[in-house]
Amino acid sequence: MADIGSPIKIGKLTLKNRITMAPTVKFDFTDDTGIATDILVQHYKERAEHGCALICVEATAIVPGGRFCRGHMGLYNDEQTESQKRITAAVHAAGIPVIIQLNHTGMTGNPELGPVIAPSAVDTRSGEKAHAMSIDEVHEMQRAYIDAAVRAKAAGYDGVQLHACHGYLINQFASPVVNFREDEYGGSIENRARFGAEIIAGIREACGPDFLIAARISGFEGSVEESVQTGEAYVAAGCDYLQVSNGIDDADRMERDETLPYNAVCELGVRFHEHFKGRVPVSCVNSILSPEEARYIIENDLCDTIDLGRGILADPALPDAILTGAPYVHCFECKRCQYGPFTQHKCPAEMKRRIAHA
Numbered sequence: 001m002a003d004i005g006s007p008i009k010i011g012k013l014t015l016k017n018r019i020t021m022a023p024t025v026k027f028d029f030t031d032d033t034g035i036a037t038d039i040l041v042q043h044y045k046e047r048a049e050h051g052c053a054l055i056c057v058e059a060t061a062i063v064p065g066g067r068f069c070r071g072h073m074g075l076y077n078d079e080q081t082e083s084q085k086r087i088t089a090a091v092h093a094a095g096i097p098v099i100i101q102l103n104h105t106g107m108t109g110n111p112e113l114g115p116v117i118a119p120s121a122v123d124t125r126s127g128e129k130a131h132a133m134s135i136d137e138v139h140e141m142q143r144a145y146i147d148a149a150v151r152a153k154a155a156g157y158d159g160v161q162l163h164a165c166h167g168y169l170i171n172q173f174a175s176p177v178v179n180f181r182e183d184e185y186g187g188s189i190e191n192r193a194r195f196g197a198e199i200i201a202g203i204r205e206a207c208g209p210d211f212l213i214a215a216r217i218s219g220f221e222g223s224v225e226e227s228v229q230t231g232e233a234y235v236a237a238g239c240d241y242l243q244v245s246n247g248i249d250d251a252d253r254m255e256r257d258e259t260l261p262y263n264a265v266c267e268l269g270v271r272f273h274e275h276f277k278g279r280v281p282v283s284c285v286n287s288i289l290s291p292e293e294a295r296y297i298i299e300n301d302l303c304d305t306i307d308l309g310r311g312i313l314a315d316p317a318l319p320d321a322i323l324t325g326a327p328y329v330h331c332f333e334c335k336r337c338q339y340g341p342f343t344q345h346k347c348p349a350e351m352k353r354r355i356a357h358a
């Protein structure tokens with residue numbers, strides 16, 4: 001039986017246990033400058049100090065046009081790189097490694113921030129067609145991901161996580177639902193995985209063998225088996241860690257087995273783990289909100305690590321609670337943290353915690 005408190009090697013890093021923080025954006029914690037602010041530094045410091053083995057800093061834009069909104073962190077200029085050094089220093093001071101998620105919104109982009117681009121000319125949220133990227137634009141965008149990784153390394157990050165799920169640009173390339181290209185970046189699974197795989201190979205070359213490269217991959221594009229093959233392409237290119245979540249094609253087609261004590265998205269990670277066991281570490285995520293759920297997955301060898309999203313937003317002490325049984329405040333599952341500006345939609349668990357500690 002695996003112990004959730006036992007160390008695990010991921011790439012060249014050794015994590016002290018199996019609990020990691022999932023990337024979770026805080027829209028109004030920065031502004032149009034996209035820099036890491038005091039409140040962001042404090043936010044990650046607090047979550048690094050309570051038992052977690054790895055922090056993954058939130059989705060961070062690789063170019064201005066790839067942001068969700070104006071108040072979104074970026075890693076495309078020197079001021080932003082410099083500001084990120086405060087997050088890495090704060091997390092390292094707590095004795096754990098930290099990576100940052102790199103993202104471009106692609107077809108889900110905000111037209112106020114630039115042309116909305118995608119692998120193919122698909123409909124966007126605004127009803128307009130996305131601009132289908134030319135080969136030169138594909139290569140330029142791959143370069144932007146690699147440059148952002150180089151900036152992350154300069155800022156002191158131990159690695160990066162590519163956002164390759166939840167319907168953003170790398171996921172769009174991998175998905176048969178929105179990628180209709182007829183060149184080497186579309187068609188077969190191998191071709192659709194090429195956009196992400198070449199970025200991974202480029203980061204490995206630019207950042208060296210010790211730099212952790214994780215991919216937060218969609219566990220269902222076409223099928224789980226097809227997504228596993230995309231994962232294989234990323235691993236062959238140099239990816240050290242597959243962190244599995246949902247994507248574009250799973251909405252109605254992911255069957256839920258009601259006999260399983262974890263949810264359907266989590267199950268995608270479990271399926272990846274079955275495939276990559278002993279070869280590549282895999283994490284799962286989604287609705288792991290209590291110590292019992294977290295321990296169940298690791299103790300039954302269903303995944304290598306578990307990622308905490310809302311649970312660790314609600315209370316940074318959740319990892320301590322998982323490891324030692326210490327008290328914590330359970331997430332209310334109210335979805336307020338997903339509404340956008342955090343300062344207007346207060347987390348009730350956080351309010352309860354602050355009152356208890358006042």
Ligand SMILES: Cc1cc2nc3c(=O)[nH]c(=O)nc-3n(C[C@H](O)[C@H](O)[C@H](O)COP(=O)(O)O)c2cc1C
Pocket residue numbers: 022023024025026058059101163166216245285286287288289307308309310311337338
């Ligand atoms: C407030 C909030 C912000 C999020 N931001 C990101 C993000 O930046 N990148 C990402 O890949 N997923 C993001 N997610 C998804 C979470 O990482 C996670 O996959 C999801 O919340 C399910 O896990 P949970 O049930 O533990 O919260 C976000 C979720 C929430 C609630």
